[in-house]
Structure formats: C-alpha cells, structure tokens
Amino acid sequence: MDGDASRPNILLISTDQQRFDMVGAYGNPAVSTPNLDRLAEQGVVFENCYVQNPVCAPSRASLMTGQYVSTHGLHANGVDLAPEKALFSKHLADAGYDCGLVGKFHLGSAFDGRTEPRLDDGFRVFRWAHDPYPGSSENSYHRWLKASHPDLFAAVVGRRGLFDTIPTEAHYSHWIGEETIDFLRSDRVKDKPFFFVANFFDPHHGFGAPEEYMRRYDDVRLPPVVTREGELDSKPAIQSESSLASYAGHARGYASYSEEELRETRKAYYAMVSLVDDEVGRILDVLADEGLAEDTIVVFTSDHGEMLGDHQLMLKGPFMYDCAVRVPLIVRWPGLASPGDRSSELVQWIDLAPTFLQAAGVGVPAAMQGKSLEGLIGGDDVEWRDWAMCQYRDSGHPHDPAVHVTMLRHDRWKLVVHHGAPASGRARAGELYDLENDPDELTNLWDDDARRQVRADLQEKLIDVLVASEDRSNPRLAAW
Numbered sequence: 427m428d429g430d431a432s433r434p435n436i437l438l439i440s441t442d443q444q445r446f447d448m449v450g451a452y453g454n455p456a457v458s459t460p461n462l463d464r465l466a467e468q469g470v471v472f473e474n475c476y477v478q479n480p481v482c483a484p485s486r487a488s489l490m491t492g493q494y495v496s497t498h499g500l501h502a503n504g505v506d507l508a509p510e511k512a513l514f515s516k517h518l519a520d521a522g523y524d525c526g527l528v529g530k531f532h533l534g535s536a537f538d539g540r541t542e543p544r545l546d547d548g549f550r551v552f553r554w555a556h557d558p559y560p561g562s563s564e565n566s567y568h569r570w571l572k573a574s575h576p577d578l579f580a581a582v583v584g585r586r587g588l589f590d591t592i593p594t595e596a597h598y599s600h601w602i603g604e605e606t607i608d609f610l611r612s613d614r615v616k617d618k619p620f621f622f623v624a625n626f627f628d629p630h631h632g633f634g635a636p637e638e639y640m641r642r643y644d645d646v647r648l649p650p651v652v653t654r655e656g657e658l659d660s661k662p663a664i665q666s667e668s669s670l671a672s673y674a675g676h677a678r679g680y681a682s683y684s685e686e687e688l689r690e691t692r693k694a695y696y697a698m699v700s701l702v703d704d705e706v707g708r709i710l711d712v713l714a715d716e717g718l719a720e721d722t723i724v725v726f727t728s729d730h731g732e733m734l735g736d737h738q739l740m741l742k743g744p745f746m747y748d749c750a751v752r753v754p755l756i757v758r759w760p761g762l763a764s765p766g767d768r769s770s771e772l773v774q775w776i777d778l779a780p781t782f783l784q785a786a787g788v789g790v791p792a793a794m795q796g797k798s799l800e801g802l803i804g805g806d807d808v809e810w811r812d813w814a815m816c817q818y819r820d821s822g823h824p825h826d827p828a829v830h831v832t833m834l835r836h837d838r839w840k841l842v843v844h845h846g847a848p849a850s851g852r853a854r855a856g857e858l859y860d861l862e863n864d865p866d867e868l869t870n871l872w873d874d875d876a877r878r879q880v881r882a883d884l885q886e887k888l889i890d891v892l893v894a895s896e897d898r899s900n901p902r903l904a905a906w
Contacts, residue, residue, distance in 0.1 A: 433786055434759075435722035436518075437606075437713065438623040438778075440489075441702055442482065442530060443630040443742065444728035446475070446752040448699050456648050458700045461707030462756065465726060469758030470767045470803050476814040476835060477730050477775045480742050480750045481822045483532045485729045485775065490514060490533060490547075492779030492794030494817060497897045501819040506534040506543055512791060514779035515621060519548030521788045524615040526551030528566070528605040529625035536562065551613060551622075553605050558598035558627050559586045567601050590634025590694075594701070597636055602626050603705030607712045621782070624709065628698040629732065631741060633690075635697035642700055643693045651688070651735035652749075652866045658738055660870045662844045662855040664829050665745070669738045674823040680738045688735050695734055723785055724758040725778065737867070743822045746833035746842045746857070747867050751816050759785075762804045769802050772814040772835060793899035812836060815891055827851030834888045838862040841884040858884070 446452055450459045451466035452473070478488035479495050487493075487500035490513045500507045519525045525548045536542040536556035541564045544552075555567040560583060572579040575596040582588040594600055606624040614620045628635075658666045671679040683691065706726065713719050731750045733739040742750055755773065757763060776796030783790050784798040801808035814835040820828040829852065830845040838861050846854030858871040858881050871877040 433523075433619045435619050435718060436523075436621045436782055436785065437709075437722055437724045438621070438782075439626070439706060439709070439724070439726045440623065441626045441628060441699075441728040443628075443730060443732045444699065444702075444754065445731035445734070445749045446754050447749070448629070448696075449754045449756075451756070452754060454649070456646055457696055458642060458646075459703040461703045461710060462726060462754075465706070465710065465724065465758055466756050466766075468763075468765050469724070469756055470763045470769055472755040472757070472769050472771070472773050472799075472802075474770055474814070474835075475727065475753055475755035475773050475775070476751055476816060477753055478816055479818060479821055480730045480745060480816065481818075482530075482729055483534075484817075484819075484821050486532050487511075489729070489775050489778055492776050492790075492796045493897070494776065494795055494815065494895050495819060495821075496817055496892075496895070497793075497795060500533065502821040502824075503532075504535045504537055507545065509543075509545060511545075512793070513545065513547050514782055514794075515623075516546055516548035517783055517788050517791070518621045518786055519550070521786055522618055523548075523786060524618040524620045525549045526553075526609050526613070526620070526622045527625065528553040528609075528623075529602050530554075530556060530627055531625065532556065550615075551609060555598075555627075557630075558589045560584055566605075567598050570601055570605075571596060587632060587634065590632050591636060594636045594638060597701065599626055599628050599698075599701045599705050603708050606709050610709070610712050610716055610718065619786070621786075626702050626705070628702055629695050631732075633694040633698075635694055635701055639697035639701045640693065643696050646696070648689075648692050648696065651692075651738075652868070653736060653738050654868055657868055660873070661737075661857065664743075664825070664844065664852070665737070665739060668743055668745075672739075672741045672743065674743075674825045676823050677741060680733075680735055680740045683735070683740070691740075692734055695732065720760045722760075723782075726754060726756045727775075727778070728753040729775075744818050744820075744825075744829040744831045744844075746816055746818070746831060746840070751833065757799070757803055759803050762800070764805055767805060771802055771810045772812065773799060773802070773810075774814050791899070792901075793897065795895060795897075813887070813891055815888075815895065832888065832892075834884060834891060836884060836887055839880065839884055840867070841881070841888060843885070843888065856881075 479485040491498045534542045539561040541562040553566040555565040780790040780798040816833040818831040834841045840859045842857035844855040856872040859867045
C-alpha cells in the first residue's frame, strides 16, 4: 500500500443474482469456483448473509446506505434513490479515499435506454453500464467493446442475445476484470488508500455464456431442482401465478420450460459463475503482483439470488427462499481474519457499509442501521442480533393487486408474511419453515395447528423488529 497502513484499501467484488450455494466453498461440488474457494480459504465465510430485498435496486440501495428498504425509500426497481441519501462511498471519499466503480450501480431507473441519474457518490472513477445490452449512450462497456473489438461490436450491436455468448476476450465479465485491473495497476491515486467496487452483471439472466465456459459443464452432473410434486399447493397463490409466468407476466415461468431447456438454462448459469470466478482470479493475482494484497480488504458477495427452477420458480420476485435472499459473503481481511474461519451468525447486507467505514476509521452515521462485522471477522465473542429481515414492496415488475412481503429469519425459523388489506388488495397469507428439519423450505407450516404458537411468537417478534428498524436518527434536542 502506498498510504497509511492503518487505513486499508477496500476492494468490493459483487455479482448480480448469485445464490449463496453457487460457490464451491458453500458446499456445492458441481460448481467450479477455484478462485473464490481460494479467497474463502484465506478469509472468513459468512454462511448466513441475507440481503434486504430479493431484487436489484432496493437491495443495492440497502448496501450503499446501510439502511432497510423501508428507511431508504428505494422500494422497487424503477425508483430513484432520493439524492439527499448519503452513500458510504461518499463518506470514504470525504475521508481521503480514492474511490472507483465499474459496472452496474442501479440506484435509479435505467429503463428503456435511460441513463441512471448520477448521485453524490464520491466515485472519482465511474465506468458505469447498467447492463451489457443495448441501451444508454453512456454505457462504458459498449464504448470499450467498440474501441477494443470493433468487428465484434458491429456484429452484436442491436442483437441483445448475442452479448451473452460473445467470445471471452470481449465479454462484459472480462471487461469488468480489465477495468478493475487497470485501476489497480495504473489509474488509482498512489498516495491514497482506495475503495473500488467491481460490479459484475452475471450470473443475471439472460442465460448464456461463451462456448468455452458452456463446454466446462458438458459432463458435470448438476444438482436437481429443489421441489416436490404439489409443493406450491400449500404456498401463497402468487407463487403458483409466478410458476406459470415470471415477472408479473413479462417473462417465462418455470412451467413453460421443457426438461432440456431447464437443463441448458442451469448449465448456462453455472458457466456464467465460472467466467466471473476466472475474472476474480485475475483481479486477485494483480492485487498480489502490485504488492497490495496484504493491505487490502477483499469482499465478495452478491445483491440477491436466483430461483433457477427451485420451488417451481424462475428468476426472482416476491420470494423469500434462501436461494433468493441468502447470498455468498466472503471477507479476506489481512491481519484480522483467521484464514478458513466460518461464521454462522445472521448477518445482513446493511452491515457492509458500517464495516467499511469502521475499517477506514470513519465514524458510522446514526442513520445507518447495520452493524460493523469487524468483531465477527476477527473472531471476537461479540453480541450479535439473532434475526434478519427482508422487505419486498411490489419491488419487481408490478403486480395487480400489489404484492408486499416481509421475511423474518430467527433461530431455526423463517417467517414470511404476505400482507393483505390495508397493505394490499390480496388476501393475507404466509409461509413458515422449520429450517432445522426442512432446510430446503418445502413444507409450509403457516396453517399447521401444531405450530400456531410458533407463528404467533414470530409475528410478534416481527412487530418488534419493525419498530427497532424505524429511522430515529433525527437527533432529539431536548425533553420537549
């Protein structure tokens, strides 16, 4: 490091739509992620990290503000984060960090080719692209592709599906790696600590990858989808609706996939993860080559998961299954993390912002609702919350009537409330899972007479959590 050793560099690597179990270190032998597995061996693996919303923009707003969805107000994709909301990257920049970003940000609407509104984010380097497909004229990936691979750019521009299978050297995941490496090698301000975020687009749909990555899984037996016949009969009706058509009718549902189509889709998802893993490996190697590894905190995570056929569902939406809201979180913190440690505590995405600020020696604002993970990373015996919360507020493609869902994870239980009147015109419904005996969340105990008291206790706990998570950061000046 070229600056003060007491202020480490911070490298945040985030993917889009990567389930917690899509890293070998999380127990899936079918997925090839040697570089992420290496990172896990060198750091701490958080086994129970929950995001605050199962779709992109609300979840990313929780990351950047350290606040729950009900506090930061970006309640759905297509909603702009209020410009007065403070981002942790801005706090780092104000404290002297050189801040940069490549790839997706998604704190505002970028629908139909619009350029996401720029916030006071603190990023000196801002190589933004909402997604890899044709859209905004400000798409930095397209500019790079046109300059670096003009023939390929001419061949794929205007043909959305071809971007996913473009050769590796021109692929958008490779571009993320290239831009990150460029920052580490030459574009950072050498006399300052840095914060850089590499926001990969994959393994988000569409489901495709370069041929060489698809071939890696030709002979790999992937785990079967997690479901059973009649599973959705006891689940809230929105899940049966979504099984027929995803995204409120705007995308194919699980029921429309043939066995072969589903197999190829899942294969492509695995291939996308392996491509990202290779790019992560290149980034980690350059970090070491530049003499930065021992002075840099490296964090790998994702903004939410993907159903991928589990529970007879595809993509994402008003679903609170672990494959949708539980994500990988690996932290390599030289001098603090004991290599190979694993933590089972219930941590949340809102905890990352205060973790980064505390690591940088920056005060954590009262408005942030997360808690620094530093003590857990260091293996200290710290008192930690025994719950996690996720809030869906018709956050994906809008339904009619609207769908509002709140999840509470507590102890061995997961409670999922599908809100009725006056929150929604839908009937009140819910889910209750005993994760100790039913880790795959196949059996809904919401209406089980033997679990009535458990459900009532968790609903009361959820009310207490909602009160605890209200924003009371406005300082009280006096008793009256």
